[in-house]
Structure formats: C-alpha cells, structure tokens
Amino acid sequence: MDILKVKNLKKIYHTEKNEFLAVDNFSFNLKKGEFVAIVGPSGCGKSTILSILCGLDNPSSGEIKYDKTLKFGYMLQGDNLFEWRTIYKNCLLGLEIQNNLENKNYVNKLLKTYGLWEFKDTHPSHLSGGMRQRVSLIRTLATKPDILFLDEPFSALDYQTRLAVSDDVYKIIKKEGKSAIMVTHDISEAISMADKVIVLSNRPSTIKHIYDINLENKTTPIENRKDKNFAYYYDLIWKDIDYHV
Ligand code: ADP
Ligand code: MG
Numbered sequence: 001m002d003i004l005k006v007k008n009l010k011k012i013y014h015t016e017k018n019e020f021l022a023v024d025n026f027s028f029n030l031k032k033g034e035f036v037a038i039v040g041p042s043g044c045g046k047s048t049i050l051s052i053l054c055g056l057d058n059p060s061s062g063e064i065k066y067d068k069t070l071k072f073g074y075m076l077q078g079d080n081l082f083e084w085r086t087i088y089k090n091c092l093l094g095l096e097i098q099n100n101l102e103n104k105n106y107v108n109k110l111l112k113t114y115g116l117w118e119f120k121d122t123h124p125s126h127l128s129g130g131m132r133q134r135v136s137l138i139r140t141l142a143t144k145p146d147i148l149f150l151d152e153p154f155s156a157l158d159y160q161t162r163l164a165v166s167d168d169v170y171k172i173i174k175k176e177g178k179s180a181i182m183v184t185h186d187i188s189e190a191i192s193m194a195d196k197v198i199v200l201s202n203r204p205s206t207i208k209h210i211y212d213i214n215l216e217n218k219t220t221p222i223e224n225r226k227d228k229n230f231a232y233y234y235d236l237i238w239k240d241i242d243y244h245v
Contacts, residue, residue, distance in 0.1 A: 004070075191224070
C-alpha cells in the first residue's frame with residue numbers, strides 16, 4: 001500500500017539576482033514499511049527534496065499526497081543534540097515542543113531497549129558518535145512517527161563507525177516498523193539499507209533511475225554489502241551518477 005505519493009515536484013530558488021531550478025519532475029511512491037534511499041552528487045538537491053517531502057519547505061509546484069493522520073519525523077545531518085541538555089532531556093525535546101508527554105513511557109522503553117538507559121542523566125559529549133546517533137534516532141522516534149526522513153544521518157561519522165551505526169539505525173527502524181526515506185551521497189550505504197534506490201542527476205535534480213534492490217539474501221546493512229548482487233547495483237548506480245572530479 002502506498003502511504004506517500006509524490007508527483008512532479010519542482011523547486012525554483014529565488015536569489016537576489018536571479019532564480020534557478022533546483023528540482024524538476026520528481027515523482028515516486030512510498031509503500032508502508034519500505035525503506036527508500038535517494039542518492040545523488042553533492043549540491044544536486046537532495047536536502048531540498050527531503051525538506052519538501054517532510055513539510056519543512058514548499059515546492060514551487062507538484063503534489064504530495066498522504067493520509068493526514070500520518071506522522072512524520074526527521075533526523076537531519078549530524079545528530080543535532082543539545083550539549084546543555086541531558087540525554088533524557090534531549091530525547092524528550094520533540095515531546096516538549098508538542099506538549100505531549102504521554103509518550104514518555106515509550107522513550108523510557110526505547111532507551112532501555114537500545115542500551116542508553118544508564119546514560120540518561122549524562123550529557124551528549126560523554127557518549128560515542130554511535131551512541132549519540134542512537135539518541136538522535138530515539139528523539140525522532142519519541143513522537144511515534146509513521147515515516148522517518150533522514151538527511152545524510154551518518155555523514156559526520158568516520159567510516160568504521162558509520163558502518164556500525166547504519167546497521168544499528170536500520171535494525172531499530174525495522175524493529176519499530178517504520179517507513180523511511182533517507183538521502184545520502186554514499187552509493188554503498190543506499191544499496192545496503194534500502195529496498196528502493198532513487199538516483200538523481202546533477203542540478204536541476206531529476207530522477208535518472210529508480211532501482212528495486214533485490215539481493216540474494218537481504219539481512220542487515222553490513223551483511224548486505226557482502227551479497228552476490230551488491231556489486232551489480234553498485235556498478236549501475238555508479239554509472240548513473242555524474243561525479244565531477
Ligand atoms: P544536496 O543536499 O544534494 O547537497 P541541496 O538541496 O542542499 O543539495 O542544494 C541544491 C542546490 O540548491 C544547491 O546549489 C544549493 O546551493 C541551492 N540551495 C539550497 N537551499 C537554498 C536556498 N534556501 N536558497 C537558494 N538556494 C538554495
Ligand atoms: Mg544535503
């Protein structure tokens with residue numbers, strides 16, 4: 001079942017001197033429980049698309065259809081934790097803003113399930129990059145969103161941590177039964193995590209291809225990287241992307 005239908009999004013940015021087309025003709029549907037990755041070179045318009053999809057920005061034209069009872073949650077670049085707040089207070093931030101502390105028990109449960117309960121009264125600087133990312137995810141999950149929007153969530157982490165954290169975050173998203181849309185410039189990350197990969201062109205961003213990722217044995221992101229079909233998709237997507245060197 002499609003829970004989000006996006007049709008012909010266009011975004012024109014107006015600057016002081018001129019205007020330019022950032023995104024054109026962007027359409028796709030998201031199914032319940034599906035994990036979609038959007039990949040493309042830096043500056044092509046990925047964040048623009050994600051901000052429009054999650055309602056932080058408006059398109060110049062096009063439509064986005066979804067049941068208005070659905071809740072959205074987003075995790076932007078980096079972890080955006082506030083150092084002056086404890087881990088617990090960081091996790092409650094979204095609920096405080098919504099004046100909805102009913103979900104406090106859910107936050108407690110998430111912190112316990114994902115190994116952060118004993119750190120709840122410490123501050124973010126005491127945690128590793130991976131743990132901070134998990135806190136950030138719990139903060140996003142606290143409002144019980146149906147769809148998660150992730151903008152290059154692991155880009156601040158070093159390579160090894162990035163692999164471990166993407167595995168971790170993926171398992172949590174699946175276990176909590178969420179649908180997700182993630183933008184990234186990392187082809188491997190996209191293939192290893194997503195059911196469907198949307199490949200973007202350079203600016204203005206248009207869709208080059210949408211691939212259904214059919215691995216021999218789809219398990220977790222780290223294991224998926226070793227799959228027989230992984231290199232096949234990597235090659236296809238690599239050839240699609242116009243990297244300027
Ligand atoms: P990506 O996330 O793929 O790196 P962005 O969506 O951030 O790309 O940006 C796409 C293009 O739009 C870039 O050229 C960027 O400079 C420009 N851009 C982004 N936000 C704005 C804005 N608010 N006003 C004008 N131009 C913008
Ligand atoms: Mg971006």
